[in-house]
Amino acid sequence: MLRLFTAIPYVWLLILFLVPFAIVTKISLSDYAISIPPYTPTLDLSEGWAGLRGFFAALDVENFVFLTEDDLYWKAYLSSVQIALVSTVLTLGVGFPIAYAMSRAPEAWRPALMMLVILPFWTSFLIRVYAWIGILANEGFLNQFMLWTGLIAEPLQILNTTTAVYIGIVYTYLPFMILPIYASLDRMDPSLLEAAEDLGCSRLTAFWHVTWPLARPGVIAGCFLVFIPTVGEFVIPSLLGGSDTLMIGKVLWEEFFSNRDWPVASAVAIILLLILVIPIVLFQRHETRQRERGG
Amino acid sequence: MGLKLIGAALASTALVSMAMAEEVRVYNWSDYIDEELLTKFEEETGIDLIYDVFDSNEVLETKLLAGGSGYDVVVPSGTFLQRQIQAGAFQPLDKSKLANIGNLWDVVQARTEAYDPGAAYSINYMWGTTGLGVNVGKVQEILGEDAPIDSAALVLDPANMEKLADCGVHFLDAPTEIIPMALQYIGEDPDSHDPDVIAKVEPILMGVRPYIQKFHSSEYINALANGEICVAVGWSGDVLQARDRAAEADNGVEVAYNAPKEGALMWFDQMAIPVDAPNPEAAHKFLDFIMDAQNMAAASNYVYYANGNAASKEFLVEDVIGDPAIYPDEATLENLYTTTPYPPRVQRTVTRLWTKVKSGT
Numbered sequence: 001m002l003r004l005f006t007a008i009p010y011v012w013l014l015i016l017f018l019v020p021f022a023i024v025t026k027i028s029l030s031d032y033a034i035s036i037p038p039y040t041p042t043l044d045l046s047e048g049w050a051g052l053r054g055f056f057a058a059l060d061v062e063n064f065v066f067l068t069e070d071d072l073y074w075k076a077y078l079s080s081v082q083i084a085l086v087s088t089v090l091t092l093g094v095g096f097p098i099a100y101a102m103s104r105a106p107e108a109w110r111p112a113l114m115m116l117v118i119l120p121f122w123t124s125f126l127i128r129v130y131a132w133i134g135i136l137a138n139e140g141f142l143n144q145f146m147l148w149t150g151l152i153a154e155p156l157q158i159l160n161t162t163t164a165v166y167i168g169i170v171y172t173y174l175p176f177m178i179l180p181i182y183a184s185l186d187r188m189d190p191s192l193l194e195a196a197e198d199l200g201c202s203r204l205t206a207f208w209h210v211t212w213p214l215a216r217p218g219v220i221a222g223c224f225l226v227f228i229p230t231v232g233e234f235v236i237p238s239l240l241g242g243s244d245t246l247m248i249g250k251v252l253w254e255e256f257f258s259n260r261d262w263p264v265a266s267a268v269a270i271i272l273l274l275i276l277v278i279p280i281v282l283f284q285r286h287e288t289r290q291r292e293r294g295g
Numbered sequence: 296m297g298l299k300l301i302g303a304a305l306a307s308t309a310l311v312s313m314a315m316a317e318e319v320r321v322y323n324w325s326d327y328i329d330e331e332l333l334t335k336f337e338e339e340t341g342i343d344l345i346y347d348v349f350d351s352n353e354v355l356e357t358k359l360l361a362g363g364s365g366y367d368v369v370v371p372s373g374t375f376l377q378r379q380i381q382a383g384a385f386q387p388l389d390k391s392k393l394a395n396i397g398n399l400w401d402v403v404q405a406r407t408e409a410y411d412p413g414a415a416y417s418i419n420y421m422w423g424t425t426g427l428g429v430n431v432g433k434v435q436e437i438l439g440e441d442a443p444i445d446s447a448a449l450v451l452d453p454a455n456m457e458k459l460a461d462c463g464v465h466f467l468d469a470p471t472e473i474i475p476m477a478l479q480y481i482g483e484d485p486d487s488h489d490p491d492v493i494a495k496v497e498p499i500l501m502g503v504r505p506y507i508q509k510f511h512s513s514e515y516i517n518a519l520a521n522g523e524i525c526v527a528v529g530w531s532g533d534v535l536q537a538r539d540r541a542a543e544a545d546n547g548v549e550v551a552y553n554a555p556k557e558g559a560l561m562w563f564d565q566m567a568i569p570v571d572a573p574n575p576e577a578a579h580k581f582l583d584f585i586m587d588a589q590n591m592a593a594a595s596n597y598v599y600y601a602n603g604n605a606a607s608k609e610f611l612v613e614d615v616i617g618d619p620a621i622y623p624d625e626a627t628l629e630n631l632y633t634t635t636p637y638p639p640r641v642q643r644t645v646t647r648l649w650t651k652v653k654s655g656t
Binding site for chain 2: 032034035036037038070071072075076138139160242243244245246251254256257258259260261
């Protein structure tokens with residue numbers, strides 16, 4: 001009975017990860033065709049063994065070779081990773097002080113503060129990104145406000161630039177940074193800091209020697225939680241970014257919708273996954289080690 | 296055996312859905328019908344109408360080619376329709392169920408035959424041109440009284456674009472419409488499928504790229520109407536909707552639409568029934584309803600696009616039938632061209648060129 005119970009995660013993994021992955025891999029090895037579905041070969045079991053052999057014989061890696069021939073793809077991967085890295089650092093910069101302040105707030109306030117961090121999730125993600133269009137546009141709240149205060153004389157072009165993409169990403173992924181950091185800091189015993197100060201540490205060195213090491217597992221978890229989904233982000237760059245914001249999510253969209261080339265689109269997705277496997281494996285390792293240490 | 300079981304299961308779900316209220320699912324372009332017609336259809340036929348909208352042919356095509364879209368009526372444009380027919384995405388129309396088919400306009404049909412020979416799979420819903428939406432006052436202020444507002448040179452000549460840039464210029468994010476326009480402008484065949492010929496538009500587009508504020512296929516309606524931008528390369532009816540919104544707002548913005556005098560792209564949106572439509576019977580009823588002269592006229596009067604229905608003309612308001620931007624005169628009609636779908640390899644060249652123009656990579 002218990003064994004059956006432990007098998008559930010594996011079944012989960014099989015259905016929700018391995019099967020879709022196998023399907024996408026298969027499409028990436030196929031060829032474009034004008035048909036439903038728009039690629040060939042498709043698996044036809046009615047022909048039995050010969051059909052199956054023909055099916056595998058028709059698969060090849062030419063789509064992957066194609067990706068190496070055009071500099072668009074590696075530039076898009078590189079630019080996505082770069083945008084994700086910068087966003088992660090920015091999110092950490094904004095998220096850490098918030099998490100820190102939350103963990104130092106009076107006990108009675110904390111549930112309410114936690115609520116405030118989670119609250120935006122109650123609204124659709126898409127609507128929240130659209131709201132930023134209203135804030136950042138040339139006629140938007142931010143520009144109107146800055147014009148009114150006399151800070152600027154001409155509206156700033158923020159919307160449709162990479163800056164807007166960074167703002168959107170930091171805003172959207174902030175809770176994923178705050179919550180794990182807060183979880184680490186919340187467990188910290190404040191008397192440790194008192195002890196450090198008694199032993200002659202300044203507040204800054206106490207922070208560096210006590211708080212930071214204790215917060216680090218949360219910081220690392222938060223960084224991965226922000227970095228990994230950001231690399232493949234599509235909605236934020238397409239709504240807030242300009243046409244010169246190059247991200248792999250947009251390239252993938254164009255392969256699917258403009259070129260209708262599902263095989264090349266699948267190849268782009270597979271490479272993206274391979275790029276992400278490295279940080280995902282690192283993250284898993286880190287989590288396991290953390291659990292071992294905790295237990 | 297397995298197939299039989301699936302067949303039985305399908306039959307029983309069909310029975311269940313017949314026991315419930317009958318419904319028909321229509322997938323059309325956004326802002327493309329008078330919504331009162333939808334209620335009217337439900338009242339006349341007793342069929343529940345589920346009406347969804349899209350804003351790009353690419354999205355529709357991806358749904359159709361994935362199979363099982365669940366829609367009974369869809370509205371692709373001509374070139375897309377042609378490729379989808381080839382892919383086997385539609386079922387032939389049963390014309391015995393379309394009593395109003397005689398209302399269709401032979402002049403339009405003669406042109407849509409290129410996409411759907413014998414009109415076997417589709418009927419024309421509306422058609423229009425791709426051209427220039429202009430904020431007349433501002434453009435004349437910048438370029439002078441004789442500003443070329445009826446020429447592609449307005450948006451493809453860097454000398455003009457440089458001056459217009461600060462005021463704002465939007466382009467449709469639709470390579471299959473902009474590239475033919477640029478080809479026509481430099482005197483090449485707008486429907487060329489030769490990658491070497493298509494490559495000739497790259498320097499033209501790159502030359503004006505720095506002055507284009509945005510590539511987008513629907514935002515320009517509001518932007519033109521509010522006076523936020525001076526020029527948009529857009530679709531005829533959309534620009535006319537902007538003109539009306541500006542007039543209603545009474546904000547002093549005067550918007551005009553012109554098809555480029557060098558020749559303009561004429562496109563057709565066709566209604567068709569997917570091969571796996573759950574309710575083809577009701578789909579035919581919907582097509583017949585749309586082809587009714589008064590219904591079709593109501594739709595055109597509402598969205599400012601010409602339709603492919605000759606009988607509807609007598610019910611069109613003067614604003615629509617009398618406007619040469621919507622119903623062009625003979626001479627302009629001669630000056631319009633159509634395009635055909637690109638083969639996959641050429642499509643890739645076109646998309647790649649477009650990415651390069653937009654992102655510089």
